[in-house]
């Protein structure tokens with residue numbers, strides 16, 4: 001088994017939502033999140049906020065068994081459910097918010113789920129929590145997959161400035177919406193003043209401006225989370241005989 005970490009975990013909302021209202025599988029029960037952190041604690045992980053992980057990587061310090069927990073989009077549960085959980089677990093987390101979408105309905109779950117993004121006051125209060133760092137996720141969840149250097153810099157600078165003037169503290173971490181980014185984005189993130197920018201899936205790696213995250217999903221059992229937390233999910237799971245067999249038999253089993 002290869003050396004553990006650093007590990008950057010990628011979550012969205014905490015809550016139990018029927019699968020049909022959460023087509024992108026973004027909502028995770030709080031108890032599941034808790035079990036992930038407890039498992040990693042047992043494995044000896046230390047937990048740091050994203051800006052601290054960026055500092056460690058930038059300084060060339062050892063980052064084995066170091067975990068940064070991140071949440072994208074800033075759903076309202078991140079202001080209510082998350083802070084007491086972090087206190088109980090004694091771990092920090094970083095929330096990537098869009099200053100242009102505060103208080104709006106969450107666009108990635110069904111309206112029937114009635115999930116919304118944190119409003120202005122909730123974000124200010126959450127940012128003041130000692131275990132929480134706020135990072136930027138563009139102003140309005142702008143997809144940067146085809147952004148020119150100028151477009152990326154403008155979006156990244158404006159969202160950073162918007163959050164900093166609202167929160168009165170430095171905003172140093174950035175998350176690419178949908179984890180996608182053009183070749184110009186990593187350089188633009190650095191020029192915009194961020195110390196790291198995170199992605200997910202098969203994209204990126206250990207570069208601080210293309211830092212890969214692992215994305216636990218509500219479908220994950222213990223095995224899938226184990227593979228993700230060890231950074232080998234895509235290589236192992238997607239080639240596994242079980243998954244291949246499931247892919248072949250899917251038409252017979254019908255679709256969800």
Ligand SMILES: [Zn+2]
Nearest residue numbers: 072073177178
């Ligand atoms: Zn997002």
